[in-house]
Amino acid sequence: MDKLIASVNLSGEIQMVIGVILGILLLSSLLFWTWGLFRSSIGLSELKTRTKSWWGMATLFLLAALISPIITYIGIGFLSFAALREFYSVIQLRKSDRAGMLWCYLAIPIQYYLAYMGWYELFIIFIPVFMFIWIPFVLVLSGETKMIMTSMAGLPTSIMLCVFGLSHMAYLISLPSIPGFDPGGKGLLLFLIFITQMNDVMQFIWGKLFGKHKILPKISPNKTWEGFLGGVLSSMIIGYFMKFLTPLEDGEVILISFLIAGVGFIGDVVISAIKRDMGVKDMGESIPGHGGVLDRIDSLSMTTPIFFHLVYFFAY
């Protein structure tokens, strides 16, 4: 047991953030519980389910991210897999696309193994270059050309969204350590997920409190300018105070937080538009109160590569 704890070896900064995360969860659970004593409404019960799910997700994530790097790679790889499976269960593909879909699933272990090896050059081109060539060819081999254009577009997009983007989280762990920067890849991963998810929550809260002017009423009727701007501002402030998890300067960390908030919004509405097209409200039902895996990580699938490449540019 002692050995296991010693091998976990968390820096002081990371321990503090874990404390903050658990504190936020505890506070919101307590808040909704006391609120429920005075008045009960349907909206509140949904908030409670969501908070409960947040507890589960936070626990799973912290365990996967902090115990051992191997578990982190496998965990994030499984996240990609679950997202891709949800995506294919919702979008309508042809029977002749099944070979192509199989190759897309096979891309997951390859991509994550490349992240694990730390072979950056291949990691970064494997999906956008090799799979981009290979998938349409596999579709052509099936011999069925009716509607092949949709599949040729849909399958590469599916792995870009669910595998390529998210796999950058795994590569954060593989980045070489910087002298004098203790939290390392774990810290960066924690920063990314914390800011992305806090941004979602903050946009939700600001929107509920002050939301009036809709941004994209046809796609996401709950998104308002007030919510979006409030979320961006909150993310920048939170990002500034979480700077100790990154090797960045003040200005850089504020810029990155700003971009995470903006790009998170893009990821959110892109997935929303796909859901509208397919006539479903959620991508799945695996997370009570939130919908499917893809509903929770819609923003993350786009913030991850943006965050990774900015950090890579600034600090490496």
Add this chain to the structure above:
Amino acid sequence: MRTLFLYITFKVLWRFFFSVIIGVRFIGSRKFNGHIQFIVASNHNSHADAVTLMTAIPNNKLSKTRPVAAADYFGRNKFISFVSWLFLNLVLIPRKRAKDNKEDDPIQIMNNVLKKGNSLILFPEGSRGESGKIQPFKKGIGFLMEKNREVPVIPVYMEGIGRVLPKGNKIILPSLTKIYVGDAVYFKKESPAEITKIIEQKVLALKEKSAKYKQNFN
């Protein structure tokens, strides 16, 4: 020994495969519990159907539950029929009723299995259909129930399993699948044709329930 073997095959290996990799979720699988003997009647979309259902059968009934399959496919040679018995606990029946040959009568074979105290997993559609469409049920299940009125029928609707392994395709792919288990039905005086009709309606009702479940999310 046999129970332990089937337990490991279905409850550990297949269950891990279907719930974690394929993404199968049972709704109401507790309804399999508490019966001495039962017949599961389900819609049929893929070769994975019987195995998936076996993963939800209560542990103590595992060795006494036998999916019914076509002899011309799963019994085409001795090896395949042995493997399908060993790993799947299958009962093989001929697709066509041979009226002159009593030993080969599919209803007689199933009846014998039931009389020994076993439970059955049946696909009354006869053959695998397109995902989302239910073909008219064959009357065989009605004739079988007429002779075994003490055994309840548990209707099941599987939604989305046709995308896991469709007919005429060899690639198994993960796909989120939901399996709705209905309440057990007992038959007293109904004729075979009526029994078949009632079971078909029960399965269709579960299908409707699944459609409603989806709409609620919209």
